[in-house]
Amino acid sequence: xGLLTSAASRAEVPVFPVVGAGGREAAExxxxxxxxxxxxxxxAAAVLVVIGRLTRALxxxxxxxxxxxxxxxATLWWPVDGRPADDGTDGDEGLLAALPDVVTTTAGxxxxxxxxxxxxxxxxxxxxxxxxxxxxxxxxxxxxxxxxGGEGMMGGVPYGRPFAEMAQDPDGLMLDQLxxxxxxxxxxxxxxLVLHLGLQGDVIxxxxxxxxxxxxxPGDPPVGPLDSVPFLDxxxxxxxxxxxxxxxARHHLRWLARTLRLHGLDARGRRIAALAGGLSATDRPAxxxxxxxxxxxxxxxxxTAGVGVADQATLEPxxxxxxxxxxxxxxxxxxxxxxxxxxxxxLDFEPVVxxxxxxxxxxxxxxxxxxxxxxxxxxxGDAVRSPGPPVxxxxxxxxxxxxxxxxxxxxxxxxxxxxxxxxxxxxxVASLDLDLEEAAVDQSATAWPQTPTGTSTAxxxxx
Amino acid sequence: xxxxxxxxxxxxxEDAVSWSDPLPAxxxxxxxxxxxxxxxSVLDTAAAHLVAGRRLRLGELVLGPWREAALxxxxxxxxxxxxDVQTWALAPALLAGMAAVAVATVPLAPGVAVADVADGIxxxxxxxxxxxxxxxxxxxxxxxxxxxxxxxxxxxxxxxxEMPLALVLIxxxxxxxxxxxxxxxxxxxxxxxxxxxxxxxxxFLVAGMGLASWGPLGMSDGTDLAGGTSAESSGxxxxxxxxxxxxxxxxVAVTGAAVFLGGWHGPVLAGGxxxxxxxxxxxxxxxxxxxxxxxxxxxxxxxxxxxVLIPLALIDVFVSGALVL
Amino acid sequence: xxxxxxxxxxxxxxxxxxxxxxxxxxRTDSMVRAAYWLLASFVxxxxxxxxxxxxxxxxxxxxxxAGEMTIMAAFMVMFMMNPAGLNPMSMVHQHTxxxxxxxxxxxxxxxxxxxxxxxxxxxxxxxxxxAELGEELLGDSMLIFETAGVTLLATMIGAIAIAGKRGxxxxxxxxxxxxxxxxxxxxxxxxxxxxMHGGHGGMHH
Numbered sequence: 001x002g003l004l005t006s007a008a009s010r011a012e013v014p015v016f017p018v019v020g021a022g023g024r025e026a027a028e029x030x031x032x033x034x035x036x037x038x039x040x041x042x043x044a045a046a047v048l049v050v051i052g053r054l055t056r057a058l059x060x061x062x063x064x065x066x067x068x069x070x071x072x073x074a075t076l077w078w079p080v081d082g083r084p085a086d087d088g089t090d091g092d093e094g095l096l097a098a099l100p101d102v103v104t105t106t107a108g109x110x111x112x113x114x115x116x117x118x119x120x121x122x123x124x125x126x127x128x129x130x131x132x133x134x135x136x137x138x139x140x141x142x143x144x145x146x147x148x149g150g151e152g153m154m155g156g157v158p159y160g161r162p163f164a165e166m167a168q169d170p171d172g173l174m175l176d177q178l179x180x181x182x183x184x185x186x187x188x189x190x191x192x193l194v195l196h197l198g199l200q201g202d203v204i205x206x207x208x209x210x211x212x213x214x215x216x217x218p219g220d221p222p223v224g225p226l227d228s229v230p231f232l233d234x235x236x237x238x239x240x241x242x243x244x245x246x247x248x249a250r251h252h253l254r255w256l257a258r259t260l261r262l263h264g265l266d267a268r269g270r271r272i273a274a275l276a277g278g279l280s281a282t283d284r285p286a287x288x289x290x291x292x293x294x295x296x297x298x299x300x301x302x303x304t305a306g307v308g309v310a311d312q313a314t315l316e317p318x319x320x321x322x323x324x325x326x327x328x329x330x331x332x333x334x335x336x337x338x339x340x341x342x343x344x345x346x347l348d349f350e351p352v353v354x355x356x357x358x359x360x361x362x363x364x365x366x367x368x369x370x371x372x373x374x375x376x377x378x379x380x381g382d383a384v385r386s387p388g389p390p391v392x393x394x395x396x397x398x399x400x401x402x403x404x405x406x407x408x409x410x411x412x413x414x415x416x417x418x419x420x421x422x423x424x425x426x427x428x429v430a431s432l433d434l435d436l437e438e439a440a441v442d443q444s445a446t447a448w449p450q451t452p453t454g455t456s457t458a459x460x461x462x463x
Numbered sequence: 464x465x466x467x468x469x470x471x472x473x474x475x476x477e478d479a480v481s482w483s484d485p486l487p488a489x490x491x492x493x494x495x496x497x498x499x500x501x502x503x504s505v506l507d508t509a510a511a512h513l514v515a516g517r518r519l520r521l522g523e524l525v526l527g528p529w530r531e532a533a534l535x536x537x538x539x540x541x542x543x544x545x546x547d548v549q550t551w552a553l554a555p556a557l558l559a560g561m562a563a564v565a566v567a568t569v570p571l572a573p574g575v576a577v578a579d580v581a582d583g584i585x586x587x588x589x590x591x592x593x594x595x596x597x598x599x600x601x602x603x604x605x606x607x608x609x610x611x612x613x614x615x616x617x618x619x620x621x622x623x624x625e626m627p628l629a630l631v632l633i634x635x636x637x638x639x640x641x642x643x644x645x646x647x648x649x650x651x652x653x654x655x656x657x658x659x660x661x662x663x664x665x666x667f668l669v670a671g672m673g674l675a676s677w678g679p680l681g682m683s684d685g686t687d688l689a690g691g692t693s694a695e696s697s698g699x700x701x702x703x704x705x706x707x708x709x710x711x712x713x714x715v716a717v718t719g720a721a722v723f724l725g726g727w728h729g730p731v732l733a734g735g736x737x738x739x740x741x742x743x744x745x746x747x748x749x750x751x752x753x754x755x756x757x758x759x760x761x762x763x764x765x766x767x768x769x770x771v772l773i774p775l776a777l778i779d780v781f782v783s784g785a786l787v788l
Numbered sequence: 789x790x791x792x793x794x795x796x797x798x799x800x801x802x803x804x805x806x807x808x809x810x811x812x813x814x815r816t817d818s819m820v821r822a823a824y825w826l827l828a829s830f831v832x833x834x835x836x837x838x839x840x841x842x843x844x845x846x847x848x849x850x851x852x853x854a855g856e857m858t859i860m861a862a863f864m865v866m867f868m869m870n871p872a873g874l875n876p877m878s879m880v881h882q883h884t885x886x887x888x889x890x891x892x893x894x895x896x897x898x899x900x901x902x903x904x905x906x907x908x909x910x911x912x913x914x915x916x917x918x919a920e921l922g923e924e925l926l927g928d929s930m931l932i933f934e935t936a937g938v939t940l941l942a943t944m945i946g947a948i949a950i951a952g953k954r955g956x957x958x959x960x961x962x963x964x965x966x967x968x969x970x971x972x973x974x975x976x977x978x979x980x981x982x983x984m985h986g987g988h989g990g991m992h993h
Binding site: 004005007008009010011012014039040041043044046068070071072121159178180186187188199201202260261262263264265266267268270271274297299300302303307421422423424426427 | 510511512513514515516517526527529530531533534536537538539540541544545608612615616678679681682685686687688689690693694695696697698701753754755756757758759760761762763
């Protein structure tokens with residue numbers, strides 16, 4: 001092994017994570033693993049880590065990401081719930097069939113990941129060819145006067161691709177509008193979110209939601225486990241208030257950590273993610289100090305103020321205003337299921353409310369709720385909450401038979417994103433704390449669609 | 464450029480001439496850029512671990528940048544469909560070359576300058592203007608959406624910070640009554656520009672952060688664009704681009720140290736050491752801000768640049784001019 | 789080789805580069821490549837000016853053109869129908885006129901170059917071209933330059949004031965639409981033809 005290879009195999013492992021069904025909780029560990037670095041694009045990655053069960057709709061995008069990794073490359077699978085690699089579900093089988101050299105390790109196993117990486121660089125572990133065939137559109141070659149599929153100035157399909165459409169921009173000019181699918185694996189969006197956009201420069205014109213890749217089809221195992229498991233369990237079984245509130249604070253802090261990373265603050269995000277990982281009620285002073293610091297943070301305020309305003313009028317048609325949840329409370333709606341919950345009766349609970357309904361208000365709302373949750377956990381002692389009334393989950397109220405919060409929140413996107421610049425759109429989506437898997441609970445499916453859904457990933461189809 | 468150098472040396476003894484010979488010049492500028500890029504990476508790792516509250520082993524700190532470079536060099540280069548191969552390769556070379564031009568105009572110690580030309584500050588400005596072309600081409604040539612958006616973002620950014628950058632450099636040249644960087648350093652004997660023109664250095668650092676697309680102004684290669692202009696770069700191409708961006712940051716820090724922090728002036732230590740120390744301080748500031756301050760919205764930066772930074776830079780020029788008169 | 793000889797060689801190389809780059813402007817399909825070939829040509833001319841001791845002007849030329857060519861590329865991409873050059877297109881129009889104009893211009897300049905009696909006044913090595921330029925700008929020609937400068941500044945401020953009413957698209961919630969060509973027709977996307985498509989042949993939607 002040469003000096004270069006030897007040095008390279010000691011570098012931080014560049015990892016591109018893919019969150020499959022039930023993988024959100026385990027994915028949190030990846031960011032904090034020593035000697036591992038999450039990268040923004042498959043082009044920079046050497047190891048692809050698939051966390052949780054791969055659904056059928058995610059298989060094709062994952063293979064595309066695999067092929068976009070320049071190599072040497074390896075694929076790791078982290079099953080959740082300790083299920084074996086070949087439990088007979090379609091998605092997993094599909095992954096193992098398409099990429100025969102997938103290594104299965106336990107979630108969060110840094111040593112296993114590094115061992116695969118070291119073997120890969122030392123040449124002890126072969127790396128495979130692309131999983132997908134290099135197919136080009138058959139209709140352009142040899143067509144037209146130059147044999148490239150185009151004709152005249154703006155006609156034909158040069159190199160197999162249609163021209164961008166013309167559409168009006170906000171200034172009233174007719175400019176090119178590029179139709180684009182983004183997701184389900186775009187790293188700056190929540191895992192699984194698929195957006196169909198018209199893009200004029202970096203300004204979004206027209207948004208439709210794509211298919212939810214976590215939606216389970218007849219014969220699939222059910223989705224989950226969701227990342228709000230303690231709250232879902234509390235619907236049906238007694239839970240201590242303290243455990244519930246610490247889980248809430250952890251959820252909000254993890255969201256904050258991911259959001260800071262998107263705003264270019266990877267290191268600050270890591271610190272908060274580490275805090276969230278080992279969170280207990282005794283961390284209240286630390287979280288309160290964090291809330292004060294973030295309240296004073298001019299840079300973060302500037303990056304989020306006035307972005308993605310979801311005021312009461314916007315929330316009302318979707319039923320979010322009446323339901324409550326952090327997004328509604330950040331718009332000044334003082335509704336919280338805990339107000340009427342007998343378990344919280346002696347705890348001096350008052351819903352936290354912020355005003356403005358923009359990304360900044362939602363950020364402050366969640367941090368304030370995290371601090372409040374730890375204070376409640378301290379005061380609650382051993383108090384036990386008995387099932388019955390709706391549970392206030394981290395994204396909104398949860399009750400049997402009620403739509404999940406993400407299912408309503410996701411329908412804010414077409415309204416909020418239209419006309420935004422790309423960076424603001426990412427800020428807006430992050431500020432809503434969407435979980436596509438949670439939304440998939442409500443999306444009943446009867447039949448597998450004829451054409452599988454799109455395959456665009458981190459780096460998009462080349463126009 | 465070097466052909467004029469010896470004739471244009473302003474108040475510097477004749478020993479300086481030898482640095483403008485091809486071999487010493489290349490070695491000197493190359494050494495400054497490589498050492499600066501390495502220092503940037505080390506500072507960056509240290510700052511990241513400090514902010515994240517993670518333990519840091521010395522070996523990781525010292526060897527980390529080399530390991531990462533080795534890994535990128537080891538990885539394959541991938542390509543996109545129908546990229547503009549020539550301009551894709553040109554972009555990092557342009558950035559690195561312009562950073563080298565900028566460093567060449569700065570005297571690193573009394574008499575140690577490759578090309579301390581009479582119009583050094585203008586040459587720096589011209590070189591930094593071409594950085595914009597380099598970043599835009601890097602985004603454009605890969606024929607992919609997110610790199611292209613990153614390229615356009617950089618153009619909007621660059622057009623906004625360039626006026627304040629030019630103005631504060633002009634203000635710094637006023638007390639020296641010369642556009643030569645060496646003369647500007649000489650003029651700071653006794654009183655550094657950072658004190659004489661308190662607005663100058665902060666504005667210069669904001670513009671410099673934009674030039675290298677770093678930290679809060681790193682929107683051309685931001686996380687929200689999946690890496691922006693470098694979203695499609697892999698292996699050696701990625702390594703070269705990362706290096707080129709660090710070279711620009713180093714050029715900014717070296718120039719800032721000379722123009723605002725008095726260059727080689729300072730007690731006890733040798734001039735070259737002072738220069739290195741001041742450059743490292745500026746690099747640490749730039750890198751540290753990158754880990755503390757969130758990436759700014761482009762629209763907001765454009766508004767701030769035109770409505771706040773340019774007026775501040777004008778005040779800087781007017782006040783500096785009045786003081787000279 | 790001595791320094792003056794090196795300068796002579798550099799002069800020929802830069803002069804040749806500027807001509808070749810200018811020729812490439814018309815031999816590419818892409819707006820961006822065309823703009824940057826033109827920039828390359830300007831940079832070569834700027835360096836020639838540096839060799840001719842007009843260092844300040846040469847460097848300022850590079851500084852300005854880097855920004856201007858990028859803006860030009862952005863505008864061409866915005867307004868051209870075929871910005872990426874996906875379909876080959878000629879960057880040359882009105883062939884006869886262009887040929888005649890080119891030949892006449894070349895002949896004229898060549899005639900002046902050969903026939904004119906250029907003054908032979910070697911520049912004093914100790915002269916300060918930048919300082920002289922400053923004297924000129926703020927001395928005898930001050931009125932002219934100040935008039936032009938203040939006019940340009942007012943134009944720029946006005947343009948920014950018109951364009952930048954709270955953000956990139958004015959009051960972003962309201963948007964804007966082009967005024968209709970026909971006063972009775974409603975404002976809308978097709979009310980105005982897209983600019984800059986004359987001379988490129990027909991539109992195929």
